[in-house]
Structures are given as structure tokens and as C-alpha cells.
Amino acid sequence: MTAEFAVVLLAFVVVLAMTLFAAAIAISHVQTQEAARLGARAAARGDSMASVRDTAVRAAPGATIRVERDGVDVLVTVSTSVRIPVVGVPLGPMTVTSQSIAEQEPR
16 A cells, blocks of 8 residues: 555545535434424424423434423424544534424414
């Protein structure tokens, strides 16, 4: 194996790891956004807080769910952490957060 091949191989591995990390972030963003949307919709219908949290957790397992109600609107915030898929990289996890707001339906 030549030195040039070793450098190219290392560069390829780094680019592959960063691509996988970017894909993991994108997937987590879609999951958190969907969970926030589903949770806000359930809360707007008047479902119980436990039901709203269960609905959101099913869409984004392992995520942190926060539900806030004011007089008219419901805000659901969903957060999750994404870890870098390379062992030995000193960077910590990245947090992905999505919010969705819905107007409460009349009863």
C-alpha cells in the first residue's frame, strides 16, 4: 500500500462518516417534525396530555416531548440527540429540535 492510497482511503472514510452523520441528522429532523405535528394535532383535538405524549413518542422514539397550552394555541416541542458515528471523535452529540403549533379545536 502506498502513502497516497493511505491518504485517499483516510479521506474517503472521513467523507463517508460525515455523510452518514448528515443523513442521521436529516432523518432525525423528519422524525421530530412528524412527532411534533402529530402531537400538536392530538392536543388541538383535546386529547389528554398522556395521549399527546404517547402519540409523539411513537413517531420519535427516545425523544423528549414538551407540550405547552395557552388559551388558544398548543405548542409541541420534540428534541432528540444524534451522535457522530465515528469512534474517537471528540465532538459531542448534536440536538435536533422541532416545534409545531396548532389552534385548539372548539368543543
